[in-house]
Amino acid sequence: MKTLKELYQDIMKKELENGRKLEEETDAYSLDCLLHPKNHAAVIAKNNCTDCNMDHDCQKSCVFDAISKIDGRLYIDPAKCAGCGACIDACKMGNLIENKEIYPLLEVLAEQKKEVYALVAPAFIGQFGEDVTEGKMRSACKSAGFSGMVEVAAFADILTLKEALEFHVNIHKKGDFQLTSCCCPVWIAMIRNVYHELIGHVPGAVSPMIAAGRVVKALHPDAFTVFIGPCMAKKKEAKEEDIADAIDVVLTFEEMNDIFEALGIDPKTETEDIREHSSMAGRIYAKAGGVSEAVKMTAEQLNLENTVEIKAERADGVKNCKELIQRILNGKTDANFFEGMACVGGCVGGPKVLIEKESGREYVTQYGKAASYQTPLENPYIREVLERLGFTEIEDFVEHSRLLDRTFS
Incomplete structure (x- = not known):
């Protein structure tokens, strides 16, 4: 029987062959090589995009203007592409594929x-x-x-606590509002690149992945x-x-x-290797509305003085997110906490899920209910991690921290 190393070497040979084949089919103008994924776009265009007879549906689907027509051909700008995959869904000819790593x-x-x-x-x-x-x-x-x-999900716990504390610091009166920065990169890209006048309402926090x-x-x-x-x-x-x-x-x-x-x-x-590290709050990030629910629960449990009640509104799907943002800009909502997720249903409706989003949502709901702890404040594992990282005071979450903060521009 082959060792794990030998099995991986066999898979690598196949992947290398696939990579070379894909490189031959793709446009050198818009990407580097499949085997150097840091250098090219999240979406890859094949050469036969020049034969497109679909009236450039991919270009119309992109809210970031990442697809441009140059000399009669379409190219993807890696700097503008958010990797949402809308163009892949729009292309009926199968000329667009995702970057694999x-x-x-x-x-x-x-x-x-x-x-x-x-x-x-x-x-x-x-x-x-x-x-x-x-x-x-x-x-x-x-x-x-x-x-x-x-x-x-354990780090979604940590970011939930940070967002709840940011809300307490930033929201004081009617008209103040906060847009979550916790989860969806496409939601953040929309705000940064399309609706940048709202960026001041987004706390400078990294995502749970980061x-x-x-x-x-x-x-x-x-x-x-x-x-x-x-x-x-x-x-x-x-x-x-x-x-x-x-x-x-x-x-x-x-x-x-x-x-x-x-x-x-x-x-x-496989055998069970049980180590419960996350609370319900972190687990339900995977479904639409989960971030809002998690932050609201945690804020209420913090019970800090002079805290404004969270009135959340959320949207899932790019179209609905755009409509929500437009309502915020037009003053057509009295909510003070806004959550957006680019995929319908939230992460459980992502482009690379293995099951239907309705089933995924139910699994996540039950997974959340099965947690021993409701919020990060109850979670001893989170306390231990934060202490090991040197976080001992609440102020640590609202002042600059390299691990948890970033600067949006």
């Missing part, structure tokens, strides 16, 4: 010289099988060669971090200049499932 991971796993940590998004529950718990997923990742698995990667690297400086989730846009987020220190590779659930299948790993049959 599986090869760099396989190389590291085959070398077996670094600690490699899987950072798994809370939307994972139910994706790899009805009975695949957090404990079985951890064991499956270890069977695949990872050193360990980290629940990103927080998880930074904390892992703070505790294990030589670690290789791999985020695993349903979202293509996370690939682009991980490469943004001010936060590119956190995540080495982003895989979708589809890519991770391909690895499991190639190695003959069935997560359903």
